[in-house]
Amino acid sequence: AQSVTQPDIHITVSEGASLELRCNYSYGATPYLFWYVQSPGQGLQLLLKYFSGDTLVQGIKGFEAEFKRSQSSFNLRKPSVHWSDAAEYFCAVGAHGSGNTGKLIFGQGTTLQVKP
Amino acid sequence: EAGVAQSPRYKIIEKRQSVAFWCNPISGHATLYWYQQILGQGPKLLIQFQNNGVVDDSQLPKDRFSAERLKGVDSTLKIQPAKLEDSAVYLCASSLRGVGADTQYFGPGTRLTVL
Numbered sequence: 001a002q003s004v005t006q007p008d009i010h011i012t013v014s015e016g017a018s019l020e021l022r023c024n025y026s027y028g029a030t031p032y033l034f035w036y037v038q039s040p041g042q043g044l045q046l047l048l049k050y051f052s053g054d055t056l057v058q059g060i061k062g063f064e065a066e067f068k069r070s071q072s073s074f075n076l077r078k079p080s081v082h083w084s085d086a087a088e089y090f091c092a093v094g095a096h097g098s099g100n101t102g103k104l105i106f107g108q109g110t111t112l113q114v115k116p
Numbered sequence: 117e118a119g120v121a122q123s124p125r126y127k128i129i130e131k132r133q134s135v136a137f138w139c140n141p142i143s144g145h146a147t148l149y150w151y152q153q154i155l156g157q158g159p160k161l162l163i164q165f166q167n168n169g170v171v172d173d174s175q176l177p178k179d180r181f182s183a184e185r186l187k188g189v190d191s192t193l194k195i196q197p198a199k200l201e202d203s204a205v206y207l208c209a210s211s212l213r214g215v216g217a218d219t220q221y222f223g224p225g226t227r228l229t230v231l
Contacts, residue, residue, distance in 0.1 A: 046220075046221075102149075102211055
């Protein structure tokens with residue numbers, strides 16, 4: 001069965017510092033992979049997604065993520081964090097092939113706090 | 117382009133009462149999803165519609181939850197009777213075709229508190 005693990009429940013970084021949020025997935029083939037961000041009281045917004053090709057994916061707001069098949073990982077990175085990046089971040093996996101209905105399995109989320 | 121609309125934004129009810137949520141997806145999107153997000157967890161898919169047909173309702177507690185998408189546009193999700201453990205944010209999302217690479221666009225959610 002598909003699953004997603006985000007090992008860090010809560011991360012605090014200083015404004016201007018670099019950021020890496022970890023995501024590990026379990027899936028029998030190459031999955032579709034997504035990162036979403038959720039600000040308080042709002043719905044989820046897509047940051048970036050991977051479904052084929054270049055394993056380094058660029059997203060909105062200066063975020064990028066790298067798909068590493070050997071490690072079953074899809075970590076999210078940003079070189080310099082801004083105070084407005086404080087939010088909850090979710091990694092999600094979707095299915096290819098006959099199960100390709102667009103269904104997403106989400107991780108439990110990582111809350112990012114940004115210190116001034 | 118208008119986003120996914122949901123109402124109400126907040127709802128407080130007592131256990132054993134009923135409640136309904138409404139969702140209007142992005143115009144032209146064939147696929148509509150309802151997710152349940154319990155505090156501290158990621159969203160969990162409850163039901164997926166393709167136009168007005170159900171694609172996946174495997175995780176919908178059918179003894180108390182029901183959903184419909186008449187005319188393949190907007191949708192309602194109902195809980196009857198509610199339990200304490202139904203307290204959560206209910207998110208509606210839509211996508212163009214309902215395939216794996218599609219982006220799902222989420223509404224702001226309805227926060228339900230069951231007392």
